[in-house]
Amino acid sequence: MMRIDKIEEGVVLDHIAAGKAIDIYQSLNLGELGCTVAIITNARSSQMGKKDIIKIEAHRDLDLKALGYLDPGITVNIVQKSKIVDKKNLELPDRITDIIKCKNPRCITSTESNLVNEFVLTDRENGIYRCLYCEAKAER
């Protein structure tokens, strides 16, 4: 079995759906953090069968709202001195800003470049977000 070292300080994103770690990495712009980031894909999981994990060293300031939208099943482990000191369970945020773009070509955001895309959670049960402006459903 492949062994990945523990991190001393930072964040471990656990229980990412298998194959989705790269999407999370890109959506959160983790490549721009300038710190060490390890992506583990298809790790064995008793709960999920297979899962992905992201380890981010020496950085704890993540956009949890964005992460909650991308995958509310992710567990965020805060690591200090090589120990997990806090676990954060995510939930779908009520509103997300500047994470996804509205795909409706008739939406005002398609022509007004100074507008920030905002989506509002309209159906928590089914995880449906709609554009604040045109109410088009967000496409995941």
Place this chain on the structure above:
Amino acid sequence: MENKVRCLFDIDDFSIEEINELISTAEDIISQPQKYQNACAGKRLATLFFEPSTRTRLSFEAAMIDLGGSVIGFSEASSSSTQKGESVTDTIRVVGSFADIIAMRHPKEGAPVAAARKTIIPIINGGDGGHNHPTQTLGDLLTIKKETGRLENLTVGFCGDLTFGRTIHSLVNALGRYKGMNFVFISPAELKIPDYIKEGVLQNYNIPYMETNRIESVITNLDILYMTRVQKERFFNEADYMRLRDYYILDLEKLQFAKKDLIIMHPLPRVNEIAVEVDDDPRAKYFIQVDYGKYMRMALILKLLNIEV
């Protein structure tokens, strides 16, 4: 900047109680117009129509003039600074310095919401693309109240372009909150009522509804028949528009099976979806519907400017 004043983007922004208050005010204006003739003296309405519209713009302007106020604005984007590349939000920020209230129409959906974030005066959505047209709905509700005597226990048929017909979406949204409504959606398969209306309104309020593509099969049950035009400007494809344009035409032959106290409504302009021969039928209410729209806009302007008469 966040606009803290009351605006109207979507008919959902007002509770049923508030809509009923507006209807009461409009009925009072109809019965004693002289009482309101100076209510907005010294106030200015800006009508910003980035998309051409005769009826809605003139209705807003007539409403403000009948309240004793004044009007500024433009009637198409080509006569505004957007032609020079100015953003809608910049235009609104500038106009906000010259007026007390803005009524705007824009071809892009959600434009009034974006506009309201850049000014501190009330914004009224006079139509945003195929999305919402709440003041048309206010006029429609007054029409229904005045012409049927009630706003409950009605079977309402919506016919024509139910996909892009913003008047339909807003009216379904509003009527859905009244008791005892039944809806019948009559459209070709390509122009059906959108899923977000089904999820957000029909299922949310548990409203019984059916969908059909044949008007003849349902007309006998209707208390209200709301006809719409298939709008060329909503299509990206000319061929699709041409194919669907004449799908439904209401004529006296179809109406012979309808109730005697049916009311026929239409947001206008009509092209050919209602035959001219229907105009003289006492059930045709689409021209008086225009008058009711103006009275509701008067009531709305008073409400948003916090003016009590």
